[in-house]
Amino acid sequence: MPETWAAILSAASRVLAPKNPGHPEPPRYALDRALRAIRTADRLAPLAGDVFERIDLVHVAALYATIAHCGCHVAAAPAGNGHKVPDEHAHNDAAELAADHLKKILSPDDLDLLTRILREHRKRHTELPEARLLADALCLEEFGLIGLWHQMRTFHAQNKAPEQLLKLWKAQHDYGYWDTRLRDGFHYPATRAVARKRLESMDGLFERLSAENLAEDLPLEIGATAIHQ
Numbered sequence: 001m002p003e004t005w006a007a008i009l010s011a012a013s014r015v016l017a018p019k020n021p022g023h024p025e026p027p028r029y030a031l032d033r034a035l036r037a038i039r040t041a042d043r044l045a046p047l048a049g050d051v052f053e054r055i056d057l058v059h060v061a062a063l064y065a066t067i068a069h070c071g072c073h074v075a076a077a078p079a080g081n082g083h084k085v086p087d088e089h090a091h092n093d094a095a096e097l098a099a100d101h102l103k104k105i106l107s108p109d110d111l112d113l114l115t116r117i118l119r120e121h122r123k124r125h126t127e128l129p130e131a132r133l134l135a136d137a138l139c140l141e142e143f144g145l146i147g148l149w150h151q152m153r154t155f156h157a158q159n160k161a162p163e164q165l166l167k168l169w170k171a172q173h174d175y176g177y178w179d180t181r182l183r184d185g186f187h188y189p190a191t192r193a194v195a196r197k198r199l200e201s202m203d204g205l206f207e208r209l210s211a212e213n214l215a216e217d218l219p220l221e222i223g224a225t226a227i228h229q
Contacts, residue, residue, distance in 0.1 A: 004105060005059070011101040012063035016070075029153070033141065034066035041137040047190035048136075050129045054113060058130045058137075060098070060106075061117040065138060068094035068118075095119055124184070132187040139185045144198025148205075162213045169206045 016034055017026040038059045045052055052058065068090040095118040099111050106114065113130075120131040121138070141147065155165050172178060178199055186192045211217045 007105050008060055008102060015067050016063065030066055030070040033070065034063045037062040037066060037137045040140055041133050044136060044191055045133060048133060048188040052129050052133060054130055057110060057114050057117060058134050060114055061134050062137065064094045064098040064118055065121065065134060067097065091118060091122060136186050136188055136191040140191060140195055142181065143195040144201060162209060166206060166210050
């Protein structure tokens, strides 16, 4: 599998981390996210209480699911097509992209199972263990400091201010968003427990961000001596 995996990773990396003329290094965000999902799936598998016959294809599916999630499929669109593929079709497009990229690397049976994993991992009641494992690994990306990293990156790219991130967090808290994600977002109790622990580790973080954003962590009066020190 090492040689096959190297060929698969190379094919997916052309979309996940394309080389840009004039830049010394390719962008790493999407590829890093995909590789983290693979590590997560490997660690979750022994805890899930399920039987996974093709963990290797979960690895491959994580690469192409990330292509869909991060919008990297736009880079693979036909020439002259500058429009973003609609979100509801993104994962189907990623499955087709995987089938095209890997048709000379994987067997027809493996390609069929791979595309099935990609199409079914977003179904709440899928009976395919590999799809459930992939879904949990990807969903865990929303929680904890990694989840905050994704939110901050998105807000930064959209030129939004810290106050807007704080408003989003407050709305998510007030409307029970994270309780719903914990209840409905995972197939396995072990993943849910990790997600809950990550949420608990965030206690107080947004309050500190709010205080620093408003400079409320500074004393009301600062003496001249303190200013010049």
